[in-house]
Amino acid sequence: MTARIGILTVSDRAHRGVYEDLGGPAIRDYMSEALTNDWEAVAQVVPDEMEAIQSALIEMIDVRGCSLVVTTGGTGPAVRDITPEATEAVCEKMLPGFGELMRQVSLQYVPTAILSRQTAGVRGQALIVNLPGKPSAIRDCLDAVMPAIPYCVDLIEGAYLTTDESRVKAFRPKA
Numbered sequence: 001m002t003a004r005i006g007i008l009t010v011s012d013r014a015h016r017g018v019y020e021d022l023g024g025p026a027i028r029d030y031m032s033e034a035l036t037n038d039w040e041a042v043a044q045v046v047p048d049e050m051e052a053i054q055s056a057l058i059e060m061i062d063v064r065g066c067s068l069v070v071t072t073g074g075t076g077p078a079v080r081d082i083t084p085e086a087t088e089a090v091c092e093k094m095l096p097g098f099g100e101l102m103r104q105v106s107l108q109y110v111p112t113a114i115l116s117r118q119t120a121g122v123r124g125q126a127l128i129v130n131l132p133g134k135p136s137a138i139r140d141c142l143d144a145v146m147p148a149i150p151y152c153v154d155l156i157e158g159a160y161l162t163t164d165e166s167r168v169k170a171f172r173p174k175a
Contacts, residue, residue, distance in 0.1 A: 003039040003159035005031060006060035006069030006126075008046065008053070010083045011133065014073075015047040023072030026135035030142050031070075037162045042066055048074050053086035061090075061126040067158030068149065069126060070142075073133035075118045083130050084117045091121030091128060095152070098129055102141040106132070109140065120145075125158045147171050 007027045013019035028041050042064045046052040053074070060066045074083030088094060098120035106113030118141065120129045129145065131138050150161040150170040163170040 001038075001159065003035075003037055003068070003161060004042055004060075004064060004066040005039050006057075006064070006066035007031075007041050007043040008056050008060065008069060008071040009044070010046055010048055010053055010071055010074035012047045012080065015045050021045050022135050023131070023133045023138060026138045027070050027072060027131070027142075030139060034142070034146055034163050034168045035161060036164050037160065039159075039161075048080040048082060050082055050086050050089070053083060054090050057087065057090045057123070057128060061123050061128075067126050067153050068161070069128045071128065071130045072138060075116050075130050075132055077115050077117070081117070084119045087119060087121055087128050087130055091123050093122040095120040095122065095127075098145050098148075101144050102131070105140055105144040106137060109137075122156050125156050127152050127156065127158065143168070 007024050009021045009024040014021040024043055042060050044056050046056050060069050074081045099118040102118045103113050118130045131141050146168045151172050
């Protein structure tokens, strides 16, 4: 069965077409390198608006059947950065450890990582992970959390994800 992975870019400028979406393609490239199972991207670009973000997340999960949705953008302290709030509003459970680890890893590269508000949560049988907007930060953050993502998706009864162990070694407890 083909897994569906949502890739949601949150950016006013990318949505208006005045800025090239670099985050969404960076996520797609990473998943292409890391995953060995069949998967299909469900990609969308929305503005930094609560209703647009929430609607896109709900559609990707409830309608399109995504087991994993990875967002990029809108995680800083700026006035229009509301991706974590929109994520929390549509989730039943929050998983703050994802954000804690991503900030810890990002601090090795930039002192402003403490300004980032990435998080993760569960909606139904899907995991939502918020990432920053910069492609290099996306890669650093996914390298940190990807080992836990397949097992998390297993626990919430989403699609079975397998990784290229030479790229990302997913953790699953031994039976």
